[in-house]
Amino acid sequence: MRWYIPYGNPTYFIWLAVALIPLMIGLLYGRRFRWYQTVVSLFFLILTFGGPNWRTGIALICYFVYQVLLVSAYFHYRRRKDSPNKGWVFVLSVILAIPPLVVVKVTPAIQSGKQSIIGFLGISYITFKVVQTIMETRDGFIKEYHPIIFAQFLLFFPTISSGPIDRYRRFVSDYEAVPAQKDYLDLVQTGVRYIFLGFLYKFVLAYYFGSVLMPQMQFGAMMAHGFSWYIIGYMYTYSMDLFFDFAGYSLFAVGISYFMGIKTPMNFNHPFKSKNIKDFWNRWHMTLSFWFRDYIFMRLVFFMMKHKVFKSRITTANVCYIINMLIMGFWHGETWFYILYGLLHGCALVVNDTWLRYKKKHQDKIPHNKFTELFAIFITFNFVCFTFLIFSGFLNTLFFGPSKF
Missing domain, CATH: 1.20.20 (F1FO ATP Synthase)
Incomplete structure (x- = not known):
């Protein structure tokens, strides 16, 4: 058996076509063969993580079992009638979900580019799914939890390697239903x-x-x-x-x-048509952007407002923009160009909000027409491309050499 990178070559699509036909026929006639979907998922996971990649396969299995047990334990804690719902249990659960990803991200920086033995393709996206499930369980949005369906959600093979990042409640609603013909x-x-x-x-x-x-x-x-x-x-x-x-x-x-009858959300929506940087992040890698917005930015804002860290709501939002985007930069890697990329986008969001407030206040003095819209798109596009140049690391290689920074 050969081993494949998902969507990496035409042969992979041939395997997909053959494997999905029975599932599609069932859905066409009003039945979802969940057992068959599980078999198909396992087959494609083996194609990706088996063979020469068996170490990453073992890492995936261990990580998967650990996260399912963690989420299950927290859900049952929340469902207990005598549960005191202490905040420290929630915080501890989130913290326990993150260390494997942190180790994978930090290892190359401290071991001269070597990859962690516990890393595997898609660990970031699975971690995001785990953290959001814990947070939504705590918020009371997730009323029911099924370990088998949660396992399907985490290991949904079409999205495991590169996203998009789905939400547990949305996935369950599709998985448990069969669409009309x-x-x-x-x-x-x-x-x-x-x-x-x-x-x-x-x-x-x-x-x-x-x-x-x-x-x-x-x-x-x-x-x-x-x-x-x-x-x-x-x-x-x-x-x-x-x-x-x-x-x-x-x-x-x-x-x-x-x-497969699962309406996974789209990840891109003509991002280079964006009229400002906030519009860009509402169009680029949308599921990641919305994840950071909902589970980091908004919670930081709420925490700082609740504890009155800053008097001004505007200052609070600006600080949270920068922290949010810096975390995104660090998530990509612990190198100066990833961190600078995140910092630039955080500062750009601050500048963007300042401009929008000014524009709203003085809208009668600021022209708005097709030319100004095209100019805004032009500025946004070139700023984004410049930050992508930094993100690429090419300037680091060009001016400092590949072995530095």
């Missing part, structure tokens, strides 16, 4: 469109920008020995490659999910 046919039709669009993004456009144009820009910049227009060219080609590659993977994941 007409609705399912609409899902299949949309899924087919997403798959073909994903092929265009991933195997045509991302290939052209990432494998044809970008090496030329890298070579030209290296030969220039300093600033050159090749760096600008690299900035745009890298941004396009990043978008089309990631959006392509996300479209594959959503399309396959639709075939």
Whole structure:
């Protein structure tokens, strides 16, 4: 048996087509073969984490068992009639969910690029799912918890490698229901469109920008020995490659999910049409952005307002913007370019909110027309591309060498 990176080559899609046909036929006629869906999930997880990757497979199994037990224990604690609902139990549960991810992220920084033995593809997205489930259980949004369905949620193979990040309650509502035949046919039709669009993004456009144009820009910049227009060219080609590659993977994941009768949320919504940086984060990697908004930013704001850390609500929001985006930067990695990327976006959100307040106050003096909208899109697009240039680490390699910082 060969081993595959999810959506990495056409053969993987052949396996998908063959495996999903019985499940699709069942859904078409009003039945969800949950046992078969479990078998299919296990098969594709083995394709991804088996063979030469068996160590990551063992890490996934151990991590999975640990997190299911943790969430189960917290849910049963919350459901006890005599439960005192102490905040420290909630905080401890969240803290206990995070260390494996922290170890995986920190290990390369302290061991010269070596990967942690407990790491595996998709550990971040599974951790996000665990943390949000604990938080929503504490908030009282999750009334029922089924370990088997939660296991399906965590290991939902179309999204395990690159997202999108679904929500437990939304997943359960789809998993427990069977769409009407007409609705399912609409899902299949949309899924087919997403798959073909994903092929265009991933195997045509991302290939052209990432494998044809970008090496030329890298070579030209290296030969220039300093600033050159090749760096600008690299900035745009890298941004396009990043978008089309990631959006392509996300479209594959959503399309396959639709075939399985699961309406996984979209991850991208024309992000380069954004008119400001907040609009950008409402369009780019949306499930990650909304996760950070709901489970970090909003809770930081609530905590600081409750404890009156700052007198001004505006100051509170601004500080939380920067902390939120810095955490996102650190999540990508402990290098200066990831951290600076997060800091720049945090500061940009602060500036954006300041401008929107000023604009609202003086709206009669500030022109608003097609030209100003296009100008706003132009500014946002170029700022985002510049931060992607920093994020890429290419400037670090170009000016400091690959072994430094």
